[in-house]
Amino acid sequence: MYGAIATAGSALRLAAKLPLYRTFRRAGFPVLSPLAMSFVITDRCNSRCLTCNIGARYLDDPSVADGELSLDEYRRLFPRIGRPGWVTFSGGEPLLRPDFAAIVSELARVVRPQVINIPTNATLVERTLAAVARILDGLGRSQLVVNLSLDGVGAVHDRLRGFPGNFERVVAVFRGLRALGDPRLVVGVNSVLSRFNVQVSDALFDYVMDELAPDSYVLEVAQTRAEYHNLGQDLRGEREQLVRALDGFVRRTRRVSRHGVPRLVQAFREDYYAAARRGLRSPVTHRCYAGFATCTVLAHGEVWSNTARAESMGNVRDFELDFAALWRSPAARAVRERVVAAPCDCELSNASYSNRLMDFGSLPRLLWRYLRARQV
Numbered sequence: 001m002y003g004a005i006a007t008a009g010s011a012l013r014l015a016a017k018l019p020l021y022r023t024f025r026r027a028g029f030p031v032l033s034p035l036a037m038s039f040v041i042t043d044r045c046n047s048r049c050l051t052c053n054i055g056a057r058y059l060d061d062p063s064v065a066d067g068e069l070s071l072d073e074y075r076r077l078f079p080r081i082g083r084p085g086w087v088t089f090s091g092g093e094p095l096l097r098p099d100f101a102a103i104v105s106e107l108a109r110v111v112r113p114q115v116i117n118i119p120t121n122a123t124l125v126e127r128t129l130a131a132v133a134r135i136l137d138g139l140g141r142s143q144l145v146v147n148l149s150l151d152g153v154g155a156v157h158d159r160l161r162g163f164p165g166n167f168e169r170v171v172a173v174f175r176g177l178r179a180l181g182d183p184r185l186v187v188g189v190n191s192v193l194s195r196f197n198v199q200v201s202d203a204l205f206d207y208v209m210d211e212l213a214p215d216s217y218v219l220e221v222a223q224t225r226a227e228y229h230n231l232g233q234d235l236r237g238e239r240e241q242l243v244r245a246l247d248g249f250v251r252r253t254r255r256v257s258r259h260g261v262p263r264l265v266q267a268f269r270e271d272y273y274a275a276a277r278r279g280l281r282s283p284v285t286h287r288c289y290a291g292f293a294t295c296t297v298l299a300h301g302e303v304w305s306n307t308a309r310a311e312s313m314g315n316v317r318d319f320e321l322d323f324a325a326l327w328r329s330p331a332a333r334a335v336r337e338r339v340v341a342a343p344c345d346c347e348l349s350n351a352s353y354s355n356r357l358m359d360f361g362s363l364p365r366l367l368w369r370y371l372r373a374r375q376v
Contacts, residue, residue, distance in 0.1 A: 089117070
């Protein structure tokens with residue numbers, strides 16, 4: 001979505017839509033297609049992360065991945081999702097699907113979003129590099145962001161991810177992606193901050209910023225939610241340690257000048273980090289646009305308003321892969337009514353970005369952060 005304002009023409013088109021989305025949320029019409037979508041294309045995962053149980057669930061019972069949407073079903077689905085500007089393909093580990101590159105390439109051909117985002121644990125080195133090269137071949141003018149998960153340096157990362165040798169594979173994938181030399185490719189790193197690594201987070205931040213120097217570096221505070229099958233777990237630990245780590249991360253990232261989509265993401269991220277910092281002390285409520293401007297399509301076809309609320313708007317298979325019909329259904333309308341009625345304080349980053357974009361009071365602050373980043 002945020003790549004959609006990387007050019008003046010896109011910025012004007014997006015600006016014209018913002019009041020319509022506010023009306024959509026307030027009055028229920030006009031029913032607009034999402035600005036940003038996430039596709040959880042598989043429940044398969046080969047990691048046993050300390051902060052997420054998706055991998056443990058699959059490794060203990062591989063049948064949980066049976067019956068996922070097929071490539072043919074995605075081919076029927078994509079023409080009916082509208083024109084989201086930002087699309088994320090995640091899992092599980094998305095590269096475990098042999099047809100992953102074909103799925104992403106089909107969306108790039110049909111939908112032509114401004115940005116396609118792929119988070120990966122980078123355990124499948126050759127498969128990842130081959131898939132990215134294939135996607136770039138048919139990408140057109142879209143931008144491809146590949147975010148490699150890295151939660152520690154060396155053995156720390158391997159322990160947190162439950163995958164011996166994962167750290168070395170992350171570095172190998174990072175170098176391989178950089179070697180592709182495609183200007184449409186943003187090679188990023190994503191770290192999850194938790195009680196398991198907060199005490200060594202400075203070493204992690206220094207390694208990523210100084211040794212890898214990715215195009216984009218983003219940080220998440222560990223979350224418990226249904227998507228991760230980790231509800232009830234204590235992942236965060238001492239609040240003040242997390243606050244200090246967040247502050248240190250922001251100081252480091254401000255020293256690096258970004259360009260294009262990474263610079264824009266950094267502006268949104270700084271606003272997100274400020275809210276996350278406040279939220280560590282007490283919940284910060286906001287006007288939520290889940291189910292209006294954003295949604296998530298799960299591997300078996302369920303559509304959630306977002307992965308924090310975990311409310312189904314329906315299954316695309318029940319609508320013969322016609323997403324537009326599901327999006328306008330009574331069930332979807334009922335979910336939206338609950339979104340409007342209930343205060344929201346979730347810290348889901350993608351949802352928080354759309355919420356800020358729709359909040360006219362936030363736009364001057366975001367613009368200031370963006371311009372300041374240009375001058376670093």
